[in-house]
Amino acid sequence: MTDLVSNLSLGLQVALSLKNLGLCFLGCLIGTLIGVLPGVGPIATITMLLPITFGLDPVGALIMLAGIYYGAQYGGSTTAILVNIPGEATSVVTTLDGHQMAKQGRAGVALGIAAIGSFIAGCVATVIIAAMAAPLTKMALLFGPADYFSLMVLGLMFAVVLARGSVVKAIGVILVGILLSTVGTDLESGEERLTFGWSEISDGLDVAVVAMGMFGFAEILRNLESTQARDVVHAAIGNLLPNRKDFGQAAAPIARGTILGSILGLLPGNGAVLGPFASYTLEKKLAKDGSRFGKGAIEGVAGPESANNAGAQTAFIPLLTLGIPPNAVMALMVGAMTIHGIVPGPQIMTKQPQLFWGMIASMWIGNLMLLIINLPLIGLWVRLLKVPYRLMFPSIVLLCCIGIYSINNSPTEVIMTAGFGIFGYALLKFGLEPAPLLLGFVLGRLMEEKLRQALVISRGSFSTFVDCQLWSGACARPLSTGLLVLSAIIVVIAVLPSIRKSRDEVFVED
Amino acid sequence: MLKRVASALAGLACLVAASLPAAAEYPERPITMIVPFAAGGPTDIIARIVGEHMAKTLGQAVVVENVAGAGGTTGSTRAAQAKPDGYTIMMGHMGTHGAAPALYPNLKYDPAKDFAPVGLAAGTPILIVAKKDFPAKDLKEFVAYVKANEGKVNEAHAGVGSVSFTTCTLLQSIMGTKTGRVAYRGTGPVLNDLVAGQVDFACDQIVNLVSQIQSGNIKVYAIATEQRSDTLPNVPTSKEAGLPEFQVSAWNAIFAPKGTAPEIVAKLNAALVKALDDENTRKRLLELGSVIPDTAGRSSDALHKLVESEVARWTPVLKAAGVTAN
Amino acid sequence: MADAPETSVDETPRGFIKSPLDFGGGLFLLALAVVGYIGAFNLPYGHMNSIGSGLLPKSVAILVGAFGLGIMLQGLFIEGDRLESWGIRGPIFVLGAVLVFAFAIRPLGLAIAGPLCVIVAAMADKDTRPVELVIFSLIMTALCVGLFKFLLRLPIPVFPPGYGPF
Known part of the structure; x- marks a missing residue:
């Protein structure tokens, strides 16, 4: 414990130096900005800003880059709430209830609770990193391909619960998402799949392209049709900040979201992506009246947003303690460290304590800064919603185009986004939901990879996923088995009421 | 009104024409260096370190543009088709300019013919590593164990076309083995599962592995270069350890599109050579564990020969393994 | 779409297809499945200890098609919403x-x-x-x-x- 205190005070000394405070603030500001801009993600920005950091010392550079990363997580929810455009897979969940709240004139409340929830989650996650980083690292190593596969199966069950309407349609749409995820070069054999000879998609479809088209453009197309729904806010704008009642409703979801997000953020291979989905599922199931979800339930914003930010923060653990990046942004951070002559790895904690603890302390300071940056901005964002729709939607189109282009400097991806716009529009017209599709898309690729890895390792034996003996209780893979059992339970809970309901409906009609 | 607009436009056109690059000294605007891989990887880092110093010599910024995709062939194709004016160059590597023709039958460029080679920048040595409780003590035991337990042992690689995949394909063909080959998306997950002991062995670039080796999280058997590395002086070369055929390095080199004027190529080569002689640049490259080519190896001709020999070397190995991308 | 006030859903008589919305949605899924299956047609299934590149896309495409058919059938027999008109x-x-x-x-x-x-x-x-x-x-x-x-x-x-x- 005294160790922790002395380490943290070392970290605070580093992070509170005037220069590092400035860099942290700059990073958070840039991060918020790119998060708010649809499509422009942290990857493109960090790549571009890398050369600027050459002149800085490594600690300062990393503090700034980290600020961009979690700043972007914060900012992403703003666009999701205001205009229903999720910049990344993780903010898809926020669109579900957040944008509904905005439509009801509660955009300020949604933004406020997202910011405050994220702040609390960030603080908790930082403490977790500081206190338990080393032991938690082992958790990341416990998950082999088989366990990971089962976790993905569980994730897909969340998608079923996520759906508002019929379970059958939801499963159908999830499967379409998985099908889309197989587009591109096969990792194992190098064969091209579902590309129809079009080499531009041989690397698969980018999540941002799919999400921006299906949510952003399709939403614009739908809004253009009805004069009634066009202007985002057609109710009077109420409170700018959450009131006591809102806090009361959101407190428990924030706590649960923080815990879920922190745990999932630790997993390699971008487990953080599951956090918001898991939190939404949990809140929807725990709520007394689950039908409020999808219609502007504050719990559906508070929980997932907290999970998202907690996960973004704990995702630093595998990087800092093992030197293994769990996702693309973290891989970039590894690159940044290497360019600055620091080899990220297990020794970083002992060899570079001022870097390790300085970064951790700066995370907490960064979260505070984000709150300070974002709360005053809420008024500005809400006022932006009053821009007439005839000017707003062309601006959104332009911003999306630039954003998509900047991902890979590829005009083709811009064209593909237009294609997914039509696709998303068709989904809406056929009463199919895009959110479960996107989750299927995100998880499908990982699921197939892990399935095939597990089967190569086990030489084709499916029992690798449930290697348990009921009578003795001995389990070779307790994690995988447990996760699969949990999935089965969730699917039963999700499907049972709808079977009962449709039976009732049939009854009524007869 | 219309006339005035027209004359204004004409004036503007003149102005623009005057500002077009005429006989002015190259380079007069920033140079784009395409890196055909994601930012933060070994090739990207080398490109940025070398590019930073080249910019000083050339007097213009060298802007790195990451165009990742299809094992680096997307970015290489774009570079091959770029205007050969010296303002678009690329950092190619062993994969894009050696292994690609064998892996991608529909490749839209010829590594030897469609580029004007500028010069070799730096190579990163390849290591053979295994999980920490792998039962072999040294490389000889490793080979024997893998041969005896083909049905049980698993190799991990970062996807068809990656450096870890091509180099381990070479290793397996030298050993004459066919173990399970587990595909991951990128080196990060490979390392994760190797440290966790889910898979048995892998081949990869030294940069990615150093810290895991130094902290004892994984075992290393050999380095596939002529000489030992200063970064890991205790690791024997593959020759010393009894597998001399396994000589491979992930080399990175600068290329310009075919048809780039020889003066421009010479100027770029001079800037590259100067960068490789710079003390600070050398230090940063060596810290990564990379190998800097000697003076003879830095010429355009040497690079041209290297590309031809690499294509000739990889094609049979990869064809025999029966994998092709697309 | 619950707040569409003027189209009173259940009043007007339907023809052969009871729920055009479901029927259309199912058809859409079915079409996607066919495209997906064709795209993966030449890929091998592989065998258990090394799954081929075609196993997942093909089997998922078949499942999508099955769900599409199911939703279409549901649209034939269970009363539901009309298709919305498409903007141009x-x-x-x-x-x-x-x-x-x-x-x-x-x-x-x-x-x-x-x-x-x-x-x-x-x-x-x-x-x-x-x-x-x-x-x-x-x-x-x-x-x-x-x-x-x-x-x-x-x-x-x-x-x-x-x-x-x-």
């Missing part, structure tokens, strides 16, 4: 604007592609005001140049290559 003006101009941007950004740069994109997109709406729109598109583009090119330093071409400072 919106998709043409909004997606047209995206295409204009995609084709103009590299050869012409953001300074030209930006206003073009905004103007074409705005035509999707009936009450556009030409003068306001042109001025607005120029301001938006200028803001974007400042934001993306100078603040975030993204490598976006602003002027046609060779015709401008950047």
Whole structure:
């Protein structure tokens, strides 16, 4: 414990130096900005800003880059709430209830609770990193391909619960998402799949392209049709900040979201992506009246947003303690460290304590800064919603185009986004939901990879996923088995009421 | 009104024409260096370190543009088709300019013919590593164990076309083995599962592995270069350890599109050579564990020969393994 | 779509298809499944200890098709919503604007592609005001140049290559 205190005070000394405070603030500001801009993600920005950091010392550079990363997580929810455009897979969940709240004139409340929830989650996650980083690292190593596969199966069950309407349609749409995820070069054999000879998609479809088209453009197309729904806010704008009642409703979801997000953020291979989905599922199931979800339930914003930010923060653990990046942004951070002559790895904690603890302390300071940056901005964002729709939607189109282009400097991806716009529009017209599709898309690729890895390792034996003996209780893979059992339970809970309901409906009609 | 607009436009056109690059000294605007891989990887880092110093010599910024995709062939194709004016160059590597023709039958460029080679920048040595409780003590035991337990042992690689995949394909063909080959998306997950002991062995670039080796999280058997590395002086070369055929390095080199004027190529080569002689640049490259080519190896001709020999070397190995991308 | 006040769903008699919305949705899934299966047609299934590249896409495509058929059947027998009509003006101009941007950004740069994109997109709406729109598109583009090119330093071409400072 005294160790922790002395380490943290070392970290605070580093992070509170005037220069590092400035860099942290700059990073958070840039991060918020790119998060708010649809499509422009942290990857493109960090790549571009890398050369600027050459002149800085490594600690300062990393503090700034980290600020961009979690700043972007914060900012992403703003666009999701205001205009229903999720910049990344993780903010898809926020669109579900957040944008509904905005439509009801509660955009300020949604933004406020997202910011405050994220702040609390960030603080908790930082403490977790500081206190338990080393032991938690082992958790990341416990998950082999088989366990990971089962976790993905569980994730897909969340998608079923996520759906508002019929379970059958939801499963159908999830499967379409998985099908889309197989587009591109096969990792194992190098064969091209579902590309129809079009080499531009041989690397698969980018999540941002799919999400921006299906949510952003399709939403614009739908809004253009009805004069009634066009202007985002057609109710009077109420409170700018959450009131006591809102806090009361959101407190428990924030706590649960923080815990879920922190745990999932630790997993390699971008487990953080599951956090918001898991939190939404949990809140929807725990709520007394689950039908409020999808219609502007504050719990559906508070929980997932907290999970998202907690996960973004704990995702630093595998990087800092093992030197293994769990996702693309973290891989970039590894690159940044290497360019600055620091080899990220297990020794970083002992060899570079001022870097390790300085970064951790700066995370907490960064979260505070984000709150300070974002709360005053809420008024500005809400006022932006009053821009007439005839000017707003062309601006959104332009911003999306630039954003998509900047991902890979590829005009083709811009064209593909237009294609997914039509696709998303068709989904809406056929009463199919895009959110479960996107989750299927995100998880499908990982699921197939892990399935095939597990089967190569086990030489084709499916029992690798449930290697348990009921009578003795001995389990070779307790994690995988447990996760699969949990999935089965969730699917039963999700499907049972709808079977009962449709039976009732049939009854009524007869 | 219309006339005035027209004359204004004409004036503007003149102005623009005057500002077009005429006989002015190259380079007069920033140079784009395409890196055909994601930012933060070994090739990207080398490109940025070398590019930073080249910019000083050339007097213009060298802007790195990451165009990742299809094992680096997307970015290489774009570079091959770029205007050969010296303002678009690329950092190619062993994969894009050696292994690609064998892996991608529909490749839209010829590594030897469609580029004007500028010069070799730096190579990163390849290591053979295994999980920490792998039962072999040294490389000889490793080979024997893998041969005896083909049905049980698993190799991990970062996807068809990656450096870890091509180099381990070479290793397996030298050993004459066919173990399970587990595909991951990128080196990060490979390392994760190797440290966790889910898979048995892998081949990869030294940069990615150093810290895991130094902290004892994984075992290393050999380095596939002529000489030992200063970064890991205790690791024997593959020759010393009894597998001399396994000589491979992930080399990175600068290329310009075919048809780039020889003066421009010479100027770029001079800037590259100067960068490789710079003390600070050398230090940063060596810290990564990379190998800097000697003076003879830095010429355009040497690079041209290297590309031809690499294509000739990889094609049979990869064809025999029966994998092709697309 | 619960708040569609004028179309009283259950009053008007339906023909053969009880729920055109479900029927159409199912058909859409079925069509996707067919496209997916064709795209994966030549890929091998492989065997258990090394799954082929075709196993997952093909089996998922078959499942999508099965669910599509199921939803279609449901649409035949269970009363439900009508299909909504499709807009034409919106998709043409909004997606047209995206295409204009995609084709103009590299050869012409953001300074030209930006206003073009905004103007074409705005035509999707009936009450556009030409003068306001042109001025607005120029301001938006200028803001974007400042934001993306100078603040975030993204490598976006602003002027046609060779015709401008950047």
